[in-house]
Amino acid sequence: MKNNIFYTIFFLIIFFSCKKTALIDPTKEKVSSIKTTSNNSFTYKEVLDITKNSDYSIKHNVQKLDLGYHTLSLKIRYIEDRAYVSIENDNIKFIDWKPIKINFFYDMDFADAEKDIHLLLNDDDTSNGYVLFPAFTEQYSTYFVYYFKKNDLSYLGNYQCVDFKKGTFSFNEKSKELYISSNKILKLNKINEVNEDGFTGGDEDLKLLKEDNNNNNNFQTIIIDQYIGNKNYFIKTFDINKDGIKDKIVSHNRYQGDELLVFLGDKNNKYKFTLQTTNFSEDGGNQIFDINETKEGFQIITLFPNRGDFRKNYFVSCINNIFILKKIKSESYSWQDRYTENCVTNLNFKLNNSLEELFKTINKIQPDCTKTYDNK
Numbered sequence: 528m529k530n531n532i533f534y535t536i537f538f539l540i541i542f543f544s545c546k547k548t549a550l551i552d553p554t555k556e557k558v559s560s561i562k563t564t565s566n567n568s569f570t571y572k573e574v575l576d577i578t579k580n581s582d583y584s585i586k587h588n589v590q591k592l593d594l595g596y597h598t599l600s601l602k603i604r605y606i607e608d609r610a611y612v613s614i615e616n617d618n619i620k621f622i623d624w625k626p627i628k629i630n631f632f633y634d635m636d637f638a639d640a641e642k643d644i645h646l647l648l649n650d651d652d653t654s655n656g657y658v659l660f661p662a663f664t665e666q667y668s669t670y671f672v673y674y675f676k677k678n679d680l681s682y683l684g685n686y687q688c689v690d691f692k693k694g695t696f697s698f699n700e701k702s703k704e705l706y707i708s709s710n711k712i713l714k715l716n717k718i719n720e721v722n723e724d725g726f727t728g729g730d731e732d733l734k735l736l737k738e739d740n741n742n743n744n745n746f747q748t749i750i751i752d753q754y755i756g757n758k759n760y761f762i763k764t765f766d767i768n769k770d771g772i773k774d775k776i777v778s779h780n781r782y783q784g785d786e787l788l789v790f791l792g793d794k795n796n797k798y799k800f801t802l803q804t805t806n807f808s809e810d811g812g813n814q815i816f817d818i819n820e821t822k823e824g825f826q827i828i829t830l831f832p833n834r835g836d837f838r839k840n841y842f843v844s845c846i847n848n849i850f851i852l853k854k855i856k857s858e859s860y861s862w863q864d865r866y867t868e869n870c871v872t873n874l875n876f877k878l879n880n881s882l883e884e885l886f887k888t889i890n891k892i893q894p895d896c897t898k899t900y901d902n903k
Contacts, residue, residue, distance in 0.1 A: 576879035
């Protein structure tokens with residue numbers, strides 16, 4: 528009898544022990560957690576390396592802004608206080624002149640609006656995405672949110688954040704929630720609007736848009752032909768983005784300026800304007816000397832005028848058509864103390880950001896330097 532009781536108790540201990548272990552199995556719990564948190568198929572993130580071309584001259588009936596990202600092109604047009612958008616992807620018309628909301632109150636002008644238009648894509652897929660247009664108020668920064676795909680432009684609503692800070696945006700397609708990330712992630716709240724309908728200026732606006740679209744004299748886009756044969760510029764040709772197709776870099780000649788432009792080639796021997804930045808020529812300082820191909824992209828070489836004892840090399844990589852200034856290598860020679868100083872500044876700066884941000888970042892980062900003295 529005692530033996531039977533003993534075996535029964537022993538069996539129950541083993542049974543409940545195994546059951547408890549099964550309930551808290553860390554492997555199963557971890558897998559479940561990954562499933563719910565690692566699926567990014569609904570997340571659209573802001574892309575920052577956008578090309579911009581604008582003409583806000585009041586001489587014209589229509590003011591213009593073109594935004595480009597890889598094969599995607601957004602044409603935004605303003606007629607008085609009304610705004611319209613046309614979208615193309617891979618030279619295929621997605622959206623043809625639809626009215627959009629942009630708030631032009633509180634002294635906001637076209638240039639202010641340009642800085643606060645944001646494009647959100649899922650994994651660089653340009654077949655659909657979200658666009659944020661500014662809807663400023665006196666108290667908070669708010670945004671009109673639109674979803675686009677082929678033959679569809681949908682207005683989702685007006686989103687605002689009280690505790691607003693500058694950062695990058697993301698949108699969860701499943702929950703329809705908009706976020707901004709800076710030091711922390713903040714959710715923007717959707718505002719209940721009295722009137723969510725769009726607006727239109729009618730046939731007169733559409734007529735102006737079509738006339739303007741056919742008039743190439745009103746808005747000159749940046750094309751490679753502008754620089755061929757121009758004595759103020761030189762052109763280098765090689766495969767920048769390593770896709771097997773030759774590309775072109777256009778740069779001001781020394782003493783002519785500091786402009787640098789990149790045109791990526793395609794299979795039809797056409798060149799698309801992709802990047803406008805600097806060749807790092809300085810007033811009274813180093814001037815552009817050459818641009819050479821590298822394994823990751825290209826390097827810009829500048830020298831001090833007349834004497835080559837101060838040299839700077841700027842290394843730019845191009846991965847997935849995103850241009851990043853990876854590092855700066857400088858070499859200088861001190862005649863008084865008879866030593867050569869070599870410095871390296873590691874940056875990883877996206878060149879589609881503003882030049883102001885670029886030089887602010889360069890000045891902020893401390894270079895790593897070594898000195899080599901001449902043999903006596």
